[in-house]
Amino acid sequence: MSLLLDPVPGAVTTAPGTPGVPTDHPTTDLTYPTDQARPTEPTRPSEPTRATDPTRASEQDPQPGRRGSGGTRRNRWPRRTRLLVGLAAAWAGFLAAFLLLTGGYWWWRPVELAPPLVFAAVPALLLLLAPLARPVRGRLAAVAVCLVVVGLDLAGLNPAALPGVGGATPAPPGAVRVFAWNTEYWSDGDDPQRFYDYLAAQRADVYLLSEYVGWDLAGHRPVRVDHLAELRRRFPDYQVVATGELLTMSRMPIRSTRLLDGWPYLTDPARHGVPANSDFDDYYRHKVLRTDLTVDGRVLSVYNVHVPVQLDISMDPTSAEFTEFMRAQQDRRQAHYRALRADLAANPHGRLIAGDFNATSAMGELRELAAQVTDAARASDTPYPVSWPDGDAPKWRLDWAFTDGPARTHDYRMVPADGMSDHRGQLLTVSVGQDG
Known part of the structure; x- marks a missing residue:
């Protein structure tokens, strides 16, 4: 085998023995015996060999993820x-x-x-x-x-609102119309006439109202109010029951009432009971008012609920007072939820539970309760029912209504508060079948 070296510029070269082509220089026979090592082939500086070209080395690497001589990894995710x-x-x-x-x-x-x-x-x-x-x-x-x-x-979505998925049955004769609403400290700051006109416009058979109190801004605490005479004058066909901050009015005959006591369920009654600066025990101790009504010859137990808030955004979050308040509210919330679940478990009648739970669909205590009862929103055509804050774009549903036992919901909707509360009202139609 012969190897041609780089020619001199301008010279004409041919391989030895090429017929008819002259050669200007003598050729050198570079054929080596088989037992003699052949010299290494020279390379051009501009043409790196395959063994030293990192690009070619990586391209020929058959193992994914193996590092080439350039230190890169071919299959690294973008x-x-x-x-x-x-x-x-x-x-x-x-x-x-x-x-x-x-x-x-x-x-x-x-x-x-x-x-x-x-x-x-x-x-x-x-x-x-x-x-x-x-x-x-x-x-x-x-x-x-x-x-x-x-x-x-x-997320709190209501799949029953989708066409062909849910749909409530028509209300039978004897069904009752219920309005549940957190009034935001009754008519404080509102025109009383407008406030009572708003209540009357709901045309409910049963009203479940919370925050039947005033608020002492200086002392940062609730204060008692008394509007019972005014209510009885404006709603003469209704019976009225009030305790603490909860008030229930009903055109249906009231058979009995019961206050659900959260104190036995507190883990630390001494520290998380009634605050030292308050003499309003009922406000803190009773957050659920049960009223048993006679509806179409049957018993319907109606639970008026207002669970305490988790935190107070007006407080300094870096203060010890803020931390202690949150600890106390955590204990109180759990206590009132436990009291409610215990009473529901022992009640054989049809049950309606409605009010301000201060909880979203994602929160654990509400999820535990909701797993045992039926959300009234299944009778709604709204895919994402929300109640707070009242206005053009509420984002949270803090107000809930549930039924259990032979009670059924036939219609459910949120009602704007017209600026008189930060909560929308809940308006629903409920019937009760045979007692279980």
């Missing part, structure tokens, strides 16, 4: 994929922590105040962006679907 996978992992971790902690710890309460719709919106966004996450888009989409399923259960 940045957007890493971002989406990280977001999915972070959301899954947050969701697991939320389900584990909700309702049980005072320090987790601020997290629970997020609008529950975010539990569906975030995984839905992940699912929408999953096709961008190559090469794991299929796996990310599957994870996002699982997160959407869990999120929908927390």
